[in-house]
Amino acid sequence: MVGFTTSTCLVLSLAALSGTRTTAFQPVARPPASSCHSGTPSVSGPCSTNTRRHPRGWVMAAAATTADAHSTSRTSSPSAAASASSLPTFDLNKYLLDKKDAVESALDASLQVTSPQVAKITESMRYSLLAGGKRIRPIMCIAACEMAGGTAEDAMAAAVALEMIHTMSLIHDDLPSMDNDSLRRGKPTNHVIYGEDVAILAGDALLSTAFEHVAKHTPSHVPAERVVSVIARLAASVGATGLAGGQVMDLECEGKKGVGLEELTWIHTHKTAALLKVSVAAGAILGGASAEEVEACETYALDIGLAFQVADDILDVTASTEALGKTAGKDLNMDKTTYPKLLGLEGSREEARRLVGEAKAALGRFGGRAAPLLAIADYIVERKN
Numbered sequence: 001m002v003g004f005t006t007s008t009c010l011v012l013s014l015a016a017l018s019g020t021r022t023t024a025f026q027p028v029a030r031p032p033a034s035s036c037h038s039g040t041p042s043v044s045g046p047c048s049t050n051t052r053r054h055p056r057g058w059v060m061a062a063a064a065t066t067a068d069a070h071s072t073s074r075t076s077s078p079s080a081a082a083s084a085s086s087l088p089t090f091d092l093n094k095y096l097l098d099k100k101d102a103v104e105s106a107l108d109a110s111l112q113v114t115s116p117q118v119a120k121i122t123e124s125m126r127y128s129l130l131a132g133g134k135r136i137r138p139i140m141c142i143a144a145c146e147m148a149g150g151t152a153e154d155a156m157a158a159a160v161a162l163e164m165i166h167t168m169s170l171i172h173d174d175l176p177s178m179d180n181d182s183l184r185r186g187k188p189t190n191h192v193i194y195g196e197d198v199a200i201l202a203g204d205a206l207l208s209t210a211f212e213h214v215a216k217h218t219p220s221h222v223p224a225e226r227v228v229s230v231i232a233r234l235a236a237s238v239g240a241t242g243l244a245g246g247q248v249m250d251l252e253c254e255g256k257k258g259v260g261l262e263e264l265t266w267i268h269t270h271k272t273a274a275l276l277k278v279s280v281a282a283g284a285i286l287g288g289a290s291a292e293e294v295e296a297c298e299t300y301a302l303d304i305g306l307a308f309q310v311a312d313d314i315l316d317v318t319a320s321t322e323a324l325g326k327t328a329g330k331d332l333n334m335d336k337t338t339y340p341k342l343l344g345l346e347g348s349r350e351e352a353r354r355l356v357g358e359a360k361a362a363l364g365r366f367g368g369r370a371a372p373l374l375a376i377a378d379y380i381v382e383r384k385n
């Protein structure tokens with residue numbers, strides 16, 4: 001892994017930002033944008049599955065962190081390049097590296113030990129929050145904000161919050177009472193280092209700090225009603241119609257026979273795709289997107305979320321433990337229902353391609369400004385380990 005070049009400028013500007021959001025949330029007449037509270041689609045599928053909890057950690061190829069990535073100009077796919085031949089080539093590797101640098105700096109600045117009393121919990125939170133990863137949710141949030149007409153700064157607090165929430169979910173997923181994993185991204189998991197009790201509390205604290213962070217650190221020029229809408233959506237994405245609900249359905253289905261595609265998809269729509277959905281929707285809202293535009297972003301994200309899960313299932317079958325940074329083949333060992341089990345490897349690859357095509361079509365209305373999200377969509381199914 002390439003070390004992160006800490007952008008001092010960004011750290012400083014974020015430090016300067018802290019406390020600038022002094023505008024209290026005044027009661028505001030509901031703007032058109034808040035009609036985009038569409039929430040998670042309430043698909044109520046029967047629960048007759050045999051699926052198991054699955055870590056939501058994205059296991060992408062390390063392309064974005066290879067040393068030569070800066071000099072590699074990579075188009076997202078031949079077909080994308082052909083259909084966009086009149087547009088400048090989009091350099092996804094450079095984009096991901098640049099955005100990731102900014103996100104890493106913001107993450108580092110977001111959690112500091114402020115007194116000896118909070119040293120232990122803060123260290124535990126920082127250990128997992130700064131443990132690397134592709135930061136794909138924050139990057140997609142920023143990309144959506146810029147696509148909708150906003151700036152990276154407008155979305156950065158939400159981007160940090162998304163990674164805090166994601167990190168919470170990983171810490172809790174790894175706990176002995178859950179997946180009981182001792183390895184995450186090639187490093188010991190949080191409870192292995194800090195103990196189960198502290199790991200649970202670090203997850204709790206990361207979750208609540210996420211909301212605090214959005215409320216305090218979104219630039220004050222962003223209308224407060226957009227911020228409230230983002231906080232509400234973030235909260236919903238973790239609740240009964242999001243991560244937690246998906247996880248519980250997964251638990252209930254554990255050990256049951258005859259899992260079908262519909263059930264598997266329901267679970268992953270809530271466990272995996274809900275956080276991606278809010279990532280893109282939050283960015284779009286902060287950037288000033290209309291309700292229809294936010295909806296298009298959500299369609300994109302749900303498809304990408306499922307495509308990611310299919311790709312993750314494929315990788316789990318095909319990649320080695322070393323390349324993954326987690327225990328490979330665990331899903332098979334645990335007799336878990338996966339897309340490859342239901343569709344076969346080739347069928348799964350085909351399904352991933354179909355989902356990505358649908359996702360990209362949803363962003364048609366944004367034209368060339370969708371280039372980063374379109375390229376990320378391709379990247380998700382093309383990643384290889």
Ligand SMILES: *[C@@H]1O[C@H](CO)[C@@H](O)[C@H](O)[C@H]1NC(C)=O
Nearest residue numbers: 175176177178179180181182
């Ligand atoms: C977790 O895994 C370890 C081995 O890695 C095992 O000793 C322990 O009993 C497991 N805990 C639970 C709750 O399953």
